[in-house]
Amino acid sequence: MAVKIGLVGLNGIGNLHAACYQEEELADLVAVCDVVKERADATAEKYGVKAYYSLKDMIENEPDIEVVDITTGGIDNGSWHFEPAMEAIGYGKHVLVEKPLCHDIREARELVAFAEKQRVYLGCNLNHFFTEPAEKAKQYVDNGDIGELVYCMAKMGFNGGVDNYGLAGSPKVKGHPYFHMKAFLTHPFSVIRHFCGDITHIQTFSDRPGFRRSAGDVMVSINSIHMKFANGGVGYLLSQRGDAAYGLGGWWSLEMAGSKGTFCIENCVEKVSYWKAEKGIPAISQQPEPVVTDFGTTDFNRTFNNRLHAFLEDVSNRVPLDQLRANGRDALAVLEYTFAVIESYESGGELVRPHPLPPLHGDPLFMK
Known part of the structure; x- marks a missing residue:
């Protein structure tokens, strides 16, 4: 019904x-x-x-x-x-x-x-992470094809550069230094946590380019964020709000590398590639081709x-x-990470431990 x-x-x-x-x-x-x-x-x-x-x-x-x-x-x-x-x-x-x-x-x-x-x-x-590439990537994780997390690298942002820039006039954006962090970091953090688990340490080096400063724009639009996960892995997230043109991987890419393999999702909805960590991997110049699953999707709104x-x-x-x-606790987790980024930025790049999440009590109607 x-x-x-x-x-x-x-x-x-x-x-x-x-x-x-x-x-x-x-x-x-x-x-x-x-x-x-x-x-x-x-x-x-x-x-x-x-x-x-x-x-x-x-x-x-x-x-x-x-x-x-x-x-x-x-x-x-x-x-x-x-x-x-x-x-x-x-x-x-x-x-x-x-x-x-x-x-x-x-x-x-x-x-x-x-x-x-x-x-x-x-x-x-x-x-x-409600996408076909993410579903395929999660199968790699759940099937043991990634193994123990070694590192995660994520890049999410907007296509831009100085010639595309215009000072935002909306009162929900203008004058608010943390608009990009609060409005956008929820997404990459939620994807990272979906694959890699809880984050225990965060450090950021964040700023804004000169053309924003010249326009009187206070938005902290560039975020270089280092992470440590509860499982011992490490990670890096680069996020920017239209301050540069896209590079490799498009507007949204996530690479998760483990002891048994590595996957990389490109452009969120489009494709995922997988490299298996096999014995006798050849030299750098002879890197084997990955298994690529291209879903032929470009419509992010789906x-x-x-x-x-x-x-x-x-x-x-x-x-x-x-x-x-994607429940409220999950959303709270990624907001805690965002506020840890803000705290690290305000303290000049110091290491911050995100506020702990509320404990899980379990649902008495289901737990026996």
Whole structure:
């Protein structure tokens, strides 16, 4: 049976979610909500659902809603997530929140704790590993084809350079030094953690190029982040916001190397290559060709369909709360890493240990 959904926030990405729900057999979009009446009315008319202008009115007038999907934005793309998420959870509704989970780390911790207390699903749209290349790469990991983690290298950013630059005028971006960190690092950190596990140490060297400084732009847009994982492996993440042209691997690449093999995903949705670590590997100039799986995909927006389907599938199957894919705790983890990056930057590149995650208590309805 389809899950009844109320969608909150219709400025851009909310309409993308609405379009995905129209293709999804597990979804039944019954109402939309936005404080800007024109937005709510336009989406409601397009999809033949009821429009509301406050979350309270939507929930109280549509009691059959099971999931509230929150796609509001705000400062750093996340300052309008906390209040509607807390309100929906207070009504006992399951919640899916766009990334980042929250704008403020203290709010994020409170939100995750409240969802656990209310025993509802809290998910976040960490959609970058809901792809065919990531699924294939995870098979390499789970089948033992990677072995013990040695290193992880990730590069994610935007195509750009000085000739493409323009000072952002939006109040959610302009004047906020950590917009790129808070709005974007959630994605690479979530993918890295998906494959490599928890991060225990972080150090960053971050800055902004001269053309941003000359324009009075305060955004810390270049991030060179070093990581150590709980399993002993090490990692590196390079992220930039349109300060340079793409290089090898495109806008999104992830290389995970282990004692038995290495994989590399290029351009997120496109392809994954695998190199097996065999005895007698030849010299550098004779490096064997990898096994390449090219999925022929270029439409990144399909990751939204994949992720929303996974969330609704988990809700429909009533999986244990802590087994919800890309759940609130996962989103909190990557936000803790982001705030560790900010702390390291503010302390001149010092080593930082991210704030520990809340303990897992286990779901009493499933654990025996």
